[in-house]
Amino acid sequence: MSRNITARRTAAAGSAVLALALGASACGGEATGPASAKELSGQTVTVAGVWTGSEQKNFQKVLDAFSEKTGAKTTFVPTGDNVSTYVGSKIEGGNAPEVVMVPQVGVLQQFAKEGWLSPLSKKADATAGAGLAPVWKNYGTVDGTYYGLYFKAAHKSTVWYSPAAFEQAGVGEPKTYEDMLKTGRTLADSGLPAFSVAGEDGWTLTDWFENIYLSQAGPENYDKLAAHKLPWTDPTVVKALTTLGDLFKDKQLVAGGANGALRTAFPTSVEQVFGPEPKAGMVYEGDFVGGIAKDEFGKKLGEDAKFYPFPPVGSGTAPVVSGGDAAVVLKDGKNRKAGMALLEFLATPEAAEIWAGAGGFLSPNKNVKLSAYSDDTTRATAESLVKAGDSVRFDMSDQAPAAFGGTKGAGEWKLLQDFLRNPSNPKATAAKLEAAAAKAYGN
Template sequence: MMRRRTTLLTSCTALALALGATACGGGPVSAGGGDKTLSGQTVTVAGVWSGSEQKNFQKVLDAFTAKTGAKTQFVSTGDNVSTVVGSKIEGGNAPDVVMVPQVGVLEQFAKKGWLKPLSPTAQATITADYAPVWKKYGSVEGTLYGLYFKAAHKSTVWYSPAALAQAGVKPPKTYDEMLKDGHTVSDSGLAAFAVGGEDGWTLTDWFENIYLSQAGPQKYDALATHRLRWTDASVVRALTTLGKLFKDKQLLAGGQKEALNTDFPTSVEKVFGPKPEAGMVYEGDFVAGVAHDQFGRTIGKDANFFPFPSVDGGTAPVVSGGDAAVVLKDGKNATAGMKLLEYLATPEAAAVWAKAGGFLSANRKLDLASYGDDVTRATAKSLIDAGDSVRFDMSDQAPAAFGGTKGAGEWKLLQDFLRDPSDPKGTAAQLESAAAKAYQN
């Protein structure tokens, strides 16, 4: 699924310095066999991916088959991974491997006793080749269950260079500048932003970037684990800041009503499609995949990004996250599933999808030359360089009932706030009520 999720980096400078860099060092690491010892076996994999993401992941699975002889079967779960996987386990049809898009869901699966700890081989590779923070977010109570195979850089504001040039503006360095430039873009004939409010997770990402920069990493960490209440003044302040964007009809393509009826792919289309309606769309690095694959845009020329700017003098945020591979105890072929996970931990596996596009890896041994364009290469390097300062998307760390369920919790309440942003304090109270309930269960 297209999403989310946290790193503190500084500015375009780090990205610009990354252009032209070709390697993170290290060479391929063999894993998962190579002598066709898994011939005749089938590994079932469940995940949120569909469309081009599913097709590109299938290339990775095909490479695993070529290496080990094991066949694979991918099942797309849609957004509600926990519900789908839970029903499959209850029905005696559990997949062997699940690509989990949220830390909260991984923790939920582990606490229910559904997961196998990672093998010593997988653990050794992750320890050697990934920043410790990725191991932290893949662990529950000290046991490592998850490998973050696909990462996301969630603090990238994508724009049409032609639209900004027409308006005579350059990528901004602060949030206030971004809104000011947005009005200039609007005056030139296009709305400033396309917002995919039909997908509630895009709104959580807006909030998280503002909150991380405005309130700082310590409060961000506390709110992410509900050690800080959502009624805190820092939350109300961030909602107030976000509300300035939501209520400004000049800035939103089609206004609030249309934003609520626009899903994520359509928000990208409004900027990079054949009939542009807006100059910018905020979301993660995966915007590039949609702009290129669906609308034929050349990344770096027809579509580019600037880092989400700093808010009220804070550090410019970078929200990161990813999809973690886990092995289910109840899978019919969990042993072969663990071999797949050992393979996914290697730069060899990551290089397959990196070449196909629409992908970032947190594996420090992956050669950056594997990525197909300078923009993706720079984004990937910034993620690697962030090292242990990475923080995950806040909603991904929450229980799924609060941070990851369509029509409920944070997703719904921020959609309600987009519809009517006049009462940030009231919205904060509703968020606290929903969070308190979800964290108790």
């Protein structure tokens, strides 16, 4: 599933949106020429995605702007966590949505191989190419065909902390992984364990591993492991697991120890740092932590809740791991032309700036004005993500088959939970990960 489990002011979109967004709106890479206002009146675009709550509400503001420009009606339908099952059932039932917001590279690839997707129109391709680093197009491309437009991104290399806890302990933001652990132990000595770890949700543990692995083993090995062209028994994996295990087994570093972490869900992990009764000084996860701290616990970003970049491990460089949601058009949607017009709109910076102003959102589009974001902290994370360019690496587990990288109680999620419970044998865990990966990848 998408690991954008988040709690998320509307920026005005100028009249230039229409000309930029709707110059062409056919499928299969064909354009039909300039669109005129209200051209799509009477058509309905159904959009399916995992978003609920404030994310759904804020995305609706983007859809409303599209409707205002084109006359098309829009309907957003939550899919639940299993997007693949939902979409497959809708196609089989003859009522497929026009557009799906796909939260995993592996699922996008599956859809393409099933023959469910329409290639992006030339207009969407060109507009996206002007704003997105090539890496984002690569993640939306299957067998040389561009299907998935990345509209929303997550910066998953941010460590969030309580400035009050840091001040009490007399520590500052660490610059290396080793310093981060040292800082954590100093926090613990002052009365507050270092990290709240959301071990009840296996996906958070994959994110811990991925940041360590990307920094320690480098992007080339990361890409190989993500494609299972490198076995999970490789020494680089064992080394990363060993590094992660050193954190997991240290009760000063993990609030409640392993048992406590395994009973902590992601929202609770944020509450344990920013809620009324703090139980830890830091929580590692994506930029969306800030949204929860702000919306749920009334924290002012940059004052009551801050972040620092996930630091480099050993001699490696600081990692930038991302996730995101790609918009795709289904071949079986009844109003495919209108669906592609929506993607052409989503490719523009104006569309992204609407949600940026509403909050709880990052765009990978370099042409989105930083001033569109509503606070300095979000501007900083957005700028960091865009500046990373092609050094960004997509969440590894999101690139894997769902049976290995995206299923509760199975595959990588479960095995890393087992490792959190007992991190004494990284080699044995690596062997179990390889067996599970080989089965899921079919090799």
